Amino acid sequence: MIVHREAEVRSGGAAPAVCLTDVTMRYPLPKRYREMLLSPWKRRYVTVLREVCLTIMPGQTLGILGPNGAGKTTLLKLIGGLLYPHAGTIAVGGCDTQRANNQVRRKVGFVLNEDRSFYWRLTGRQNLEFFGALDNMAGLALRRRSERLLELAGLKNAADTRVSDYSCGMRQRLAIARGLLAEPEVLILDEPTRSLDPVGAESLRALIAGDVRSGGARTLVIATHQIEEARQLCDAVAILSFGRLVDWVSVEQARHGCDGLAGHYRRAVCRKEALEC
Amino acid sequence: MLASKALAFIKRDYRIESSYKFAFVFEALTTVFPLVSFYFIGRLVGPQGPGGGLARYGGQYFPFALVGIAVSQYLLLSLGTFSRTIRRSQMAGCLEATLSAQTSPQAVIVFSSLYCFATKLLHTLLVFVLGWLVFGVHLQQANFLSAAVVLALTVAAFSGLGILSAAFIVLLKKGDPIEWCIGAASSLLGGAVFPIEVMPGWMQALSVLFPITYSIEAMRMAILRGWGLEMLWKPVAILAVMAAILLPAGIWAFTAAVAQGRRDGSLMHY
Numbered sequence: 001m002i003v004h005r006e007a008e009v010r011s012g013g014a015a016p017a018v019c020l021t022d023v024t025m026r027y028p029l030p031k032r033y034r035e036m037l038l039s040p041w042k043r044r045y046v047t048v049l050r051e052v053c054l055t056i057m058p059g060q061t062l063g064i065l066g067p068n069g070a071g072k073t074t075l076l077k078l079i080g081g082l083l084y085p086h087a088g089t090i091a092v093g094g095c096d097t098q099r100a101n102n103q104v105r106r107k108v109g110f111v112l113n114e115d116r117s118f119y120w121r122l123t124g125r126q127n128l129e130f131f132g133a134l135d136n137m138a139g140l141a142l143r144r145r146s147e148r149l150l151e152l153a154g155l156k157n158a159a160d161t162r163v164s165d166y167s168c169g170m171r172q173r174l175a176i177a178r179g180l181l182a183e184p185e186v187l188i189l190d191e192p193t194r195s196l197d198p199v200g201a202e203s204l205r206a207l208i209a210g211d212v213r214s215g216g217a218r219t220l221v222i223a224t225h226q227i228e229e230a231r232q233l234c235d236a237v238a239i240l241s242f243g244r245l246v247d248w249v250s251v252e253q254a255r256h257g258c259d260g261l262a263g264h265y266r267r268a269v270c271r272k273e274a275l276e277c
Numbered sequence: 278m279l280a281s282k283a284l285a286f287i288k289r290d291y292r293i294e295s296s297y298k299f300a301f302v303f304e305a306l307t308t309v310f311p312l313v314s315f316y317f318i319g320r321l322v323g324p325q326g327p328g329g330g331l332a333r334y335g336g337q338y339f340p341f342a343l344v345g346i347a348v349s350q351y352l353l354l355s356l357g358t359f360s361r362t363i364r365r366s367q368m369a370g371c372l373e374a375t376l377s378a379q380t381s382p383q384a385v386i387v388f389s390s391l392y393c394f395a396t397k398l399l400h401t402l403l404v405f406v407l408g409w410l411v412f413g414v415h416l417q418q419a420n421f422l423s424a425a426v427v428l429a430l431t432v433a434a435f436s437g438l439g440i441l442s443a444a445f446i447v448l449l450k451k452g453d454p455i456e457w458c459i460g461a462a463s464s465l466l467g468g469a470v471f472p473i474e475v476m477p478g479w480m481q482a483l484s485v486l487f488p489i490t491y492s493i494e495a496m497r498m499a500i501l502r503g504w505g506l507e508m509l510w511k512p513v514a515i516l517a518v519m520a521a522i523l524l525p526a527g528i529w530a531f532t533a534a535v536a537q538g539r540r541d542g543s544l545m546h547y
Contacts (some may be wrong), residue, residue, distance in 0.1 A: 082376070084540045105379050110377050110379075116371070121293045130285050131378055133285030135378060136379050223425065
């Protein structure tokens with residue numbers, strides 16, 4: 001709850017863009033044949049997020065840091081309404097992700113880190129036009145929006161090339177263009193520079209910091225493993241470990257600490273690991 | 278807006294399918310090949326007199342089988358297309374991206390199958406055109422309005438079962454019991470290539486539970502005997518009731534399955 005209140009105080013009381021209250025998420029474990037026969041109705045679960053409270057204010061860019069398996073992607077999917085929490089509530093722009101899922105999908109854009117989330121037999125432009133139609137756009141407006149986003153993502157010259165012929169970096173840029181199609185208030189990016197070379201990653205970060213962030217008009221939630229990326233792009237960082245939100249720090253505040261954001265992250269994660277052991 | 282979404286799905290599927298150059302041709306050939314076999318079986322059986330099992334359909338085996346094959350192929354497609362579409366999206370990794378857009382799961386499942394229905398309708402029409410031009414089946418007295426009404430109602434009823442089957446795929450990923458049970462039973466009990474009167478009594482009793490039985494019978498009467506809707510009121514009414522029950526039930530089950538997938542985090546699993 002400390003994290004919750006700290007963000008609210010910083011915002012000066014404005015309505016939050018995203019608000020998670022005591023969110024717990026668990027996944028069912030696959031059953032063995034023996035279990036299916038002996039206890040067909042009993043399910044076993046693994047808990048991936050525990051009682052997470054988090055508030056993200058409009059225009060803020062929040063980084064989610066944490067080791068592999070900490071629950072970063074699950075947290076992002078919960079905020080985007082792709083998953084429903086086992087307990088607790090999540091509100092985006094005041095709408096509950098479970099009860100008002102349609103409204104939430106209008107407010108949130110999702111940049112999945114999954115290469116296969118595109119139709120590889122279609123071109124970049126055809127993919128954008130298809131997903132744009134799903135986001136309630138049509139005709140000339142859709143064509144213009146797709147053209148504009150392809151240009152913004154630096155894919156204008158590859159617009160009519162099949163996605164199967166795109167490089168990883170190009171697919172990642174196309175994912176960002178897709179996330180921006182419906183001009184969302186909140187954009188969620190799951191490891192946007194994963195598997196990109198240093199130059200490609202740098203250029204993608206510049207795109208996110210500039211046009212995607214839109215001068216602070218859009219709220220961004222970015223999961224990343226890279227401290228430097230979080231330092232460059234984010235206003236604040238939430239640190240997850242073993243499914244718990246163990247720390248929340250503003251990048252500015254961490255910069256003035258003894259060993260910067262990296263040290264802060266290391267301390268938060270190691271402390272949690274020691275407690276779990 | 279719904280129309281432009283439907284068009285977007287049709288365009289997507291057309292673009293993907295047409296990128297596989299020979300697929301359409303080979304699929305059409307697969308539809309047409311069985312006709313040749315049944316044409317020769319028809320010649321072997323020969324015309325039947327007034328006392329034969331085929332008398333009420335005109336006494337010829339091949340036209341009887343032609344309607345049965347065309348209609349049953351189309352109906353079994355209605356059963357399988359929804360679950361195949363979902364399975365393909367799961368495997369391709371696009372299901373989550375599609376369901377995260379501003380389109381309801383119900384619209385996604387219905388629109389995803391439109392292209393498949395349209396192409397299979399072309400194949401079915403091709404079967405009838407070949408039956409008429411190449412194999413000499415008389416279609417002059419066919420009542421196409423009745424046939425279209427019967428087909429629409431049957432597609433609605435079978436789509437309900439198909440969407441229910443897709444709900445199982447969302448939850449189980451593979452091994453959908455609906456398509457297996459209904460598909461296999463419909464092929465056997467629906468009377469596609471033989472009259473149901475030749476089956477034992479208990480099988481005939483079971484056949485009345487499946488929409489395909491009414492559909493094939495009504496289509497044969499509409500196409501081979503030219504019956505109008507006033508003469509086909511009984512199968513049409515039964516199909517309408519089945520569609521009114523099965524379609525909403527299927528859509529409800531699919532919506533519930535997607536919600537369960539969101540709770541379990543299993544939408545992306547395959």
